[in-house]
Amino acid sequence: xxxxxxxxxxxxxxTSLLNQYLELLSPCEKENVFRxxxxxxxxxxxxxxxxxxxxxxxxxxxxxxxxxxLKFKKNIYGKSEVEWQDxxxxxxxxxxxxxxxxxxxxxxxxxxxxxxxILYIHGPHIGIDVEEKQWKLKNNVLAFARGxxxxxxxxxxxxxxxxxxxxxxxxxxxxxTLNVS
Numbered sequence: 001x002x003x004x005x006x007x008x009x010x011x012x013x014x015t016s017l018l019n020q021y022l023e024l025l026s027p028c029e030k031e032n033v034f035r036x037x038x039x040x041x042x043x044x045x046x047x048x049x050x051x052x053x054x055x056x057x058x059x060x061x062x063x064x065x066x067x068x069x070l071k072f073k074k075n076i077y078g079k080s081e082v083e084w085q086d087x088x089x090x091x092x093x094x095x096x097x098x099x100x101x102x103x104x105x106x107x108x109x110x111x112x113x114x115x116x117x118i119l120y121i122h123g124p125h126i127g128i129d130v131e132e133k134q135w136k137l138k139n140n141v142l143a144f145a146r147g148x149x150x151x152x153x154x155x156x157x158x159x160x161x162x163x164x165x166x167x168x169x170x171x172x173x174x175x176x177t178l179n180v181s
Contacts, residue, residue: 002109003109004107004108005107005108005109006108007051007105009101009105012047018046021047023068025053026071032045033045033049044103048101048106050067052099055108055110056097059110059112081096082095097111141166141167144170145170145173149173156169157173
């Protein structure tokens with residue numbers, strides 16, 4: 001079972017709410033957030049950490065978990081996971097999560113009770129990827145595509161005269177490439 005939780009960053013405006021979210025973070029997470037340059041990137045990092053903590057806490061149905069009490073560690077594959085402390089983990093659901101963010105959307109995917117037999121190259125996990133809707137390329141779309149796409153795909157893009165439609169088709173191909181790799 002997979003669940004998707006998200007926040008639209010621009011809709012979170014109240015300073016009091018952001019301060020409440022800040023209180024959920026560990027000292028290390030706070031330090032990482034404040035190290036980021038710029039108010040909007042800091043806000044997104046804060047919202048991402050708060051989303052993970054509040055989401056994971058929701059899944060603990062047998063007992064109350066304060067999101068502030070959650071501790072995280074890197075597993076052998078380098079992915080973040082919850083480090084359960086002072087809890088009998090036989091009552092905990094098998095839970096994996098991942099987070100992805102853009103300038104406007106922060107998404108957290110959670111798998112619940114996924115069988116351990118589902119192993120990928122990097123172990124049991126969930127992947128989630130969100131992309132900017134108005135993705136801007138610094139270079140020409142075709143120049144960028146030549147570095148990543150097949151000659152046939154570049155030829156298809158080159159045959160599109162409208163630059164906006166060409167960009168949309170580029171994004172479709174790019175997202176398809178990410179999903180199958």
